[in-house]
Amino acid sequence: MLRTHTCGELNPKNIGEKVTLCGWMQKSRDLGGMTFIDLRDRYGITQLVFNMQTNAGLCEKARKLGREFVISVKGTVEERSNKNLKMPTGEIEIIVDKFDVLNRSKLPPFTIEDNTDGGEELRMKYRYLDLRRNPLRKNMELRHKMTSETRNYLDLQNFIEIETPYLIKSTPEGARDFVVPSRMNQGEFYALPQSPQTFKQLLMIAGYDRYYQLVKCFRDEDLRADRQPEFTQIDCEMSFVTQDDILNTFEGLIKHLFEKVKNINVEDFPIISYDEAMKYYGTDKPDIRFEMKFVELNNLAKGSGFKVFDDAELIVGICAEACGNYSRKQLDKLTDFVRKPQIGAKGLVYVKYNEDGSLKSSVDKFFDQKALKTWAEAFNANPGDLLLILSGETGHIRKALCELRLEMGNRLELRDKNKFRPLWVVDFPLLEWDEENSRFHAMHHPFTSPKAEDIQLLNSEPGKVRANAYDLVINGVEIGGGSIRIFNKELQKKMFKALGFSEEQAQEQFGFLMNAFEYGAPPHGGIALGFDRLVALFGGSDSIRDFIAFPKNNSGRDVMIDSPSTISKEQLDELKLRIVKE
Numbered sequence: 001m002l003r004t005h006t007c008g009e010l011n012p013k014n015i016g017e018k019v020t021l022c023g024w025m026q027k028s029r030d031l032g033g034m035t036f037i038d039l040r041d042r043y044g045i046t047q048l049v050f051n052m053q054t055n056a057g058l059c060e061k062a063r064k065l066g067r068e069f070v071i072s073v074k075g076t077v078e079e080r081s082n083k084n085l086k087m088p089t090g091e092i093e094i095i096v097d098k099f100d101v102l103n104r105s106k107l108p109p110f111t112i113e114d115n116t117d118g119g120e121e122l123r124m125k126y127r128y129l130d131l132r133r134n135p136l137r138k139n140m141e142l143r144h145k146m147t148s149e150t151r152n153y154l155d156l157q158n159f160i161e162i163e164t165p166y167l168i169k170s171t172p173e174g175a176r177d178f179v180v181p182s183r184m185n186q187g188e189f190y191a192l193p194q195s196p197q198t199f200k201q202l203l204m205i206a207g208y209d210r211y212y213q214l215v216k217c218f219r220d221e222d223l224r225a226d227r228q229p230e231f232t233q234i235d236c237e238m239s240f241v242t243q244d245d246i247l248n249t250f251e252g253l254i255k256h257l258f259e260k261v262k263n264i265n266v267e268d269f270p271i272i273s274y275d276e277a278m279k280y281y282g283t284d285k286p287d288i289r290f291e292m293k294f295v296e297l298n299n300l301a302k303g304s305g306f307k308v309f310d311d312a313e314l315i316v317g318i319c320a321e322a323c324g325n326y327s328r329k330q331l332d333k334l335t336d337f338v339r340k341p342q343i344g345a346k347g348l349v350y351v352k353y354n355e356d357g358s359l360k361s362s363v364d365k366f367f368d369q370k371a372l373k374t375w376a377e378a379f380n381a382n383p384g385d386l387l388l389i390l391s392g393e394t395g396h397i398r399k400a401l402c403e404l405r406l407e408m409g410n411r412l413e414l415r416d417k418n419k420f421r422p423l424w425v426v427d428f429p430l431l432e433w434d435e436e437n438s439r440f441h442a443m444h445h446p447f448t449s450p451k452a453e454d455i456q457l458l459n460s461e462p463g464k465v466r467a468n469a470y471d472l473v474i475n476g477v478e479i480g481g482g483s484i485r486i487f488n489k490e491l492q493k494k495m496f497k498a499l500g501f502s503e504e505q506a507q508e509q510f511g512f513l514m515n516a517f518e519y520g521a522p523p524h525g526g527i528a529l530g531f532d533r534l535v536a537l538f539g540g541s542d543s544i545r546d547f548i549a550f551p552k553n554n555s556g557r558d559v560m561i562d563s564p565s566t567i568s569k570e571q572l573d574e575l576k577l578r579i580v581k582e
């Protein structure tokens, strides 16, 4: 090895030892007779000392080192007079006898320190320099720790990791495929997998009853802050299991990760149905770090001549504890918030439950004290609380109130980043009506099994059929989802029919799976967890990009390698492809 130690490990026990370190020159300070250099590697920073009086030549040479030069240093570990107890190596320094420049560096385009002066695009272009900074290094280490703990846990549970191909044909996961032209099969294309869904099911038919894979998936979707065109999943499948077995196994994985990586014991995960989630939180991914559940007021608030309520399909509200003293201005701000086009409510009705027990509302003209009291009781409100009520079309208004609930959660500081409240949402609808194309879509994917008791509704009322599908949600973020699968050809055919496939289309696209069902397919089910999101959540951040070594930017570009890019005429010719300019 070119070094005896790393830059993060020397301490007072090493005093007097001769050592060799290698690293990058982070910073240098000239203090008259002395020069101090911070030498950095992946493990930390060690202070180097050069003394003008004892070795002027070496000191002069050290003063010429530029930022990010790579050097190798020989010297003796000494106790520091000016200790920095915040750093693991802060009690020692190296009196340098000799050093070599292993490589020079151009002046980096931004400072490589915890707080850098580099803008986002610049740091993306020089990602390898950004990755030298502590915050990103810590994120990569967190990711690695989570990868290895995931493997440890699943390994102990008898899962085996099996790789599935990346050049496949479309899997209908609901997004657009990335396609790859085939040179050897002119005019034909592979698709990159949106998930290994069909392969993991085939592995179950092959008898590998506990499969997992930390796998890249590709989806050509419009990008949002927390989306990347390629991302990683912890993908799993199990045979001979019930839904509960799967929930227990993966609740175990998440608890294991919290314990090993963050030293946190999380509580057992509550299980709530999709219908309950929508009714009480207005979303299928509720943030249950705080209560503030929805209360519906249709029975209490209709029929008093207030047209807005009388005409509404749903009247629903939340109780913000101890906000009864909100000023006019604060209430106006909340009204503006719900009226924003992204939220889209027409207005906000409030009821202040005063400390003296009286109630003051924005609809006093229509509702007397007695009526308002019944509302307060429905909310279990106490004097000092504030009721915030919206009304309108059910789906729309639940969504709006969900946003208002999260906003109040933020204002009241109830969404603590260091608190983790995972839960399972179960019993999702099997199908979802697609207005645009006037047809049903699979809410999860077409291989999800309907609940046995709902199968008879598949022809008559497909929208009412519930699925054996579940999502894992943590702090309002959907971390993963899965389902118990169909494993019978006839039912799978019925499902494709409900999704508007002709028999030929179904056979053409998924014949391989349906045929395989005829050779002894075991009952099976599985789940996939979004690994990038899970790591970001553990790292206390909303941005998955900071937890991916080489991510793409908002327009799906890798600005470091400049991709996507055009290809040469020769490559196009070989593939028999022609670019048609619009």
Ligand code: ASP
Residues within 6 Å of the ligand: 173, 194, 195, 196, 197, 236, 481, 482, 483, 526, 527, 528
């Ligand atoms: N393949 C599904 C997904 O990627 C997960 C699953 O059903 O296991 O969302």
